[in-house]
Amino acid sequence: MAKQGYRYSAGKLVKHGLTRGDWPRMWSRPEARSSYDVVIIGGGVHGLATAYYLAKEHGVTNVAVVEKGYLGGGGSGRNTAIVRSNYLTPEGVAFYDRSLDLYNSMAQNLNLNVMFSRRGHLTLAHTDSALRTMHWRAEVNKLQGIDSSVIDPQEVKKQAPSLDVSSGTRYPILGALHHPPGGIVRHDAVVWGYARAADHLGVHLLQETEVTDILCEGGVGPDGKGAGGRVTGVRTNRGDISTPAVVNCTAGWASLISNMAGVPLPITTHPLQAAVTEPCKVFLPTVVVSGSLHVYVSQTDRGELVFGASVDPVGTYRVNGTLEFTEELAGHVLELMPGISKMRLLRQWSGLCDMTPDYSPVMGTTQVDGYFVDVGWGTYGFKAGPVAGETMAETIATGRDADLIAPFTISRFTEGDLVGEKGAAAVGH
Amino acid sequence: MIVVNCPNCGPRNSSDLRPCGELTPRPDPSTASLSEWRTYLYLRENPAGWVTETWYCRNGCRRYFTIQRNTATNEIRDSEAP
Ligand SMILES: Cc1cc2nc3c(=O)[nH]c(=O)nc-3n(C[C@H](O)[C@H](O)[C@H](O)COP(=O)(O)OP(=O)(O)OC[C@H]3O[C@@H](n4cnc5c(N)ncnc54)[C@H](O)[C@@H]3O)c2cc1C
Numbered sequence: 222m223a224k225q226g227y228r229y230s231a232g233k234l235v236k237h238g239l240t241r242g243d244w245p246r247m248w249s250r251p252e253a254r255s256s257y258d259v260v261i262i263g264g265g266v267h268g269l270a271t272a273y274y275l276a277k278e279h280g281v282t283n284v285a286v287v288e289k290g291y292l293g294g295g296g297s298g299r300n301t302a303i304v305r306s307n308y309l310t311p312e313g314v315a316f317y318d319r320s321l322d323l324y325n326s327m328a329q330n331l332n333l334n335v336m337f338s339r340r341g342h343l344t345l346a347h348t349d350s351a352l353r354t355m356h357w358r359a360e361v362n363k364l365q366g367i368d369s370s371v372i373d374p375q376e377v378k379k380q381a382p383s384l385d386v387s388s389g390t391r392y393p394i395l396g397a398l399h400h401p402p403g404g405i406v407r408h409d410a411v412v413w414g415y416a417r418a419a420d421h422l423g424v425h426l427l428q429e430t431e432v433t434d435i436l437c438e439g440g441v442g443p444d445g446k447g448a449g450g451r452v453t454g455v456r457t458n459r460g461d462i463s464t465p466a467v468v469n470c471t472a473g474w475a476s477l478i479s480n481m482a483g484v485p486l487p488i489t490t491h492p493l494q495a496a497v498t499e500p501c502k503v504f505l506p507t508v509v510v511s512g513s514l515h516v517y518v519s520q521t522d523r524g525e526l527v528f529g530a531s532v533d534p535v536g537t538y539r540v541n542g543t544l545e546f547t548e549e550l551a552g553h554v555l556e557l558m559p560g561i562s563k564m565r566l567l568r569q570w571s572g573l574c575d576m577t578p579d580y581s582p583v584m585g586t587t588q589v590d591g592y593f594v595d596v597g598w599g600t601y602g603f604k605a606g607p608v609a610g611e612t613m614a615e616t617i618a619t620g621r622d623a624d625l626i627a628p629f630t631i632s633r634f635t636e637g638d639l640v641g642e643k644g645a646a647a648v649g650h
Numbered sequence: 651m652i653v654v655n656c657p658n659c660g661p662r663n664s665s666d667l668r669p670c671g672e673l674t675p676r677p678d679p680s681t682a683s684l685s686e687w688r689t690y691l692y693l694r695e696n697p698a699g700w701v702t703e704t705w706y707c708r709n710g711c712r713r714y715f716t717i718q719r720n721t722a723t724n725e726i727r728d729s730e731a732p
């Protein structure tokens with residue numbers, strides 16, 4: 222059983238070390254109720270953070286998070302944990318920067334070490350047009366008080382000495398966008414921290430419970446689904462649950478869930494692969510991203526190099542690794558860092574990404590009353606978990622789209638008011 | 651590796667071709683309302699199962715054709731010219 226409100230501390234560490242006593246479970250496994258005020262579908266960082274802020278900030282505790290597998294088994298447990306706010310649009314910058322604030326105080330607030338490391342973030346430019354986009358981003362960022370600037374190859378070399386900045390390479394490094402507040406975080410700890418805190422506040426975390434339908438009435442489509450209707454509950458493999466509010470936090474599976482409410486999404490699901498090497502002495506002090514080479518790399522505190530790329534081009538729900546990915550990755554990484562040619566890959570994996578046409582999320586209220594979306598997180602949504610949870614909780618509690626997410630509602634697609642972030646999100650994560 | 655059968659060039663690695671996404675019925679631009687047109691542009695069913703989709707034979711005959719693919723398994727059946 223999870224012990225309500227059990228706090229971690231140095232004293233507890235000594236006590237458990239000496240007595241070798243078991244630690245209490247981080248969260249409980251409650252029996253589902255027949256009805257909840259809010260049912261959140263998806264037990265990743267977005268669903269769990271939304272539940273936590275609903276309970277913490279708005280006193281809404283009769284909440285269930287329904288997860289078909291285990292908590293953090295989706296993208297939240299598979300990502301490369303890059304956190305930054307140097308986006309391209311003012312809307313995006315303001316939104317992601319709030320998330321960085323929340324990461325900064327997270328270890329304190331959730332009483333769990335999430336290993337947030339603001340080690341700096343470099344986006345390399347190999348062409349004049351890439352350099353131009355970097356300048357554009359730096360100016361948008363500075364205008365909003367974000368620490369972000371364009372640096373030359375010599376400065377790049379100082380930030381990351383292992384990079385080959387010579388001019389004779391196939392893709393010479395012409396400069397980089399430098400974002401000192403960016404960095405990485407321990408993604409599993411973030412998921413566990415929100416889960417544990419939400420459980421302590423009374424939220425039900427229902428694992429191994431799969432939503433198979435969303436029950437609606439009054440809508441224009443079949444079975445009362447679709448525009449003009451409202452939500453009455455969800456059907457799961459363990460029975461029906463009635464609720465007036467359903468939140469879709471299922472990332473790669475978002476379209477499947479949304480179609481159940483008669484709300485088609487501007488989303489296609491693509492796999493994204495990542496890989497990690499054997500550990501070695503820490504030599505890479507920052508996160509390095511190269512959009513033109515479709516690759517990025519950071520080094521964990523354990524010494525492993527973590528690599529990622531852009532999504533697989535063919536949309537699919539199948540997550541298997543491909544040789545094309547490994548080959549291309551190795552080739553491109555060695556262009557940047559010839560010195561690591563003898564390192565071996567330990568493993569590679571893949572996760573599902575819900576890609577939107579403008580590389581911005583789809584959030585907030587929809588044309589179905591009581592059906593909320595927090596989806597379209599593509600390859601960049603982990604960093605947004607905290608701010609998405611905070612703003613979605615406000616939106617659900619008040620019934621009105623929170624200010625920070627108003628630009629991201631689904632109506633932007635029918636109104637033709639897209640928020641183009643491709644220049645800052647296609648490979649950057 | 652996903653092998654796609656081009657009606658002209660035969661079986662090719664999918665990386666030789668360009669996937670153009672699920673086939674959505676195109677409304678008549680001269681009569682479609684703005685919202686119908688944007689629905690066509692952006693909204694997708696994105697099912698986990700059989701879908702009819704368009705491919706472009708980028709490195710071969712440069713023709714567009716449609717196939718059916720199961721997006722849960724990547725199994726493919728009947729290629730045809732549009
Ligand atoms: C390889 C890789 C690298 C990435 N790198 C970064 C990065 O560096 N920085 C960054 O910010 N982002 C990154 N991302 C993106 C990020 O991982 C996701 O955007 C984010 O984790 C989405 O979180 P989520 O909580 O919305 O969804 P998820 O964590 O995917 O959770 C969705 C959950 O919904 C559940 N679910 C699905 N269908 C149902 C159903 N019918 N019933 C019940 N439950 C259901 C799933 O089991 C899953 O657990 C990366 C992604 C991948 C794959």
Ligand SMILES: [Zn+2]
Pocket residue numbers: 656657658659660707710711712713
């Ligand atoms: Zn061909």
